Amino acid sequence: MKPDIIPEILFLKQEDVIKAGLLDMDMILAETEKTFRAQGEGKVIQPPKMKLGMPDDDNWESFGNAMPAYINDGTEEVCGIKWAAESVNNPKMQGVPYGIDVVILSNPKTMFPKAILDGTITTAMRTSATAGVFAKYLAVPGAKTAALIGAGVIGRTMIMAMTAAIPTLEEIHLVDLDLAKAEDVAAEFAEGGLYKIAAKVVPMTSAQEAVQGADIIVTETTSRKPFIKKEWLKPNVTCIQMERESFEHDCLLAADIVAVDSYEQLLHHAGIVQTLNEEGKITKDDAVELKDIVTGAVPARTSDGQMVFCKTMGMGMVDIAIANKLYHQAKDMGIGTELTLWDTPLWV
Template identity: 40%
Template sequence: MKEWQILMLNQQDVINTGLLEDMTGVLEKVETVFRLHGMEQVENPPKTMITLNDPETGDWMSKFIAMPVYIGGKINRPGIKWAAESMTNARTRELPMGIDMVILSDPVTVEPKAIIEGTLITAMRTAAATGIAAKYLARKNSEIVGCIGAGVIGRTVIQALVEVFPGIRKVKLFDIYKEKAEKIAEEFQGRVNVEVANSLQETVSESDIMATMSTSTRPLVKKEWLKEGYLITQLGANEVEARIVTDSDMIVVDDWEPIKHNHLSVFYPLIKEGKIRDDHIKLLRHIVCGKIPARISEGQNILYSSRGMGCLDIIVADHIYKTAIEKGLGYNFKMWDKPYWI
């Protein structure tokens, strides 16, 4: 008799697959899914989001986001990421600001095959996407990285960029909470020199590659601070001033539609004013699969902006699922002994 079981993987199971020590593998998976997406073998429809606002202030309090995906090719995996964010958690620090789950399904019978804690997957794949963007868009001789934001993603972005550019000799890290930056600098001792910066300008002005991953709702990075030939990767919606968008020689994004329609994004007013059009935007997946060229000169100034795509989570989760089976991790949940109605 067939066993109808779902493999349940909690956060410790995910850690035990070796995910956090395998940025090389995550980078490879993320690059693969960008390439497959560029070759039209991935279905990654727009996210569906519900926002709950604080009744007193009117500011957003929590968000719930559904991200369905199908990855074709040899992966052949449908799945969905359920992502949620809480400003209460960010304030109290009793729980992660983002709490995510991933469900993987069988492509033929549609049975759910695994339910996986997704918070660490999010942290690793987000950083890996930045790493892949830098691989194609940064100057090959880049030596100094600037990072704004010393949260979870700040840590993994440093990990990814050092992996992609082993010649990096210094990381300038800034956070308004200096002790958080100091903690990350200590973690990277012996691997790369992470120097805690005293100001935003100091962080930006020295950097060949600039990465922003903050929760700021206002622009942080000014155009005049950036080196000529820069790559700046923006993981938030509104961390760079408008002049960086309009003056960059090349604008690359992971997924344009959700960025284009995000009214909190730096792009939104520029689109309304006619200063940015669809034909100004390049998709990273088309660069990775070779449909359009990457950086073409040392002096080219490039902005990469990311909204995050579910296909990155699903390809990493699929690998975790297969690894967990090999290692005997997790436990099985039986949905039914026999389906009641067929």
């Protein structure tokens, strides 16, 4: 019997998603903010991500996060999953990134997969864009100096996101334990090849020197231990922590506003929020979620004197929204490789 539908899957390798517009940070910021707004309006289903750490869940060498989400924004329904993986073994090899991600998009009516995309650069773009949305709503107005700690993949896209979200930025202190990495990234932006920015990027090795006087601090390192001290911070700083540990825990406790992408999800994963929650030092009521700031359900910064602490773990819904946008743009541009799941299913 001839099947009614032969499921067609558009395969988009990294070069394809880039051609389809992935490096357009203004578009990624807009999609990210729109997705948090949709979540605030109840148009998203996103269970907390599930982690598989290997060979030992706590002291992992590699891990994969399963990140499913469904979005129905009134114009289109889409669902999918990102298999988000990282391995400490990767940076030891030449030319291999630390994070390795794949996105599968499916049609929610049939669950036929419609696209498989490289999600590695999408992750970096949307991770930094999420920090950009936090900064847009929570940084002190007219912020001039940002300290970005970690000059890896996310460090690079963080420069794009911060300069796009905060056009008043004049100087970015870019810190890495490996000064050569920070220097290379700074040189890339000075040349303006991939992305043009007005701010000056200053490479550094001392996190203390970089954060003193900074209006915004974003940490995107692979550290598993806190290393940024409260006494280094400006009183009205906006701190944005992307990884498990970087700020000493009293930095979060000192903040006037604690903002997170998902408190529930943060409780499932080791790190600053889980630890402080277990110690009884914070509860869900002490934090606001980005979705509620974006919709205006809760106020953002209400005075220039407030200190703000943001923590994110990453939201699958943003990957799915951006992957779907790239899927449509790729279809319009005729990019990608068509695959089929089967010619005729053996059993129905």
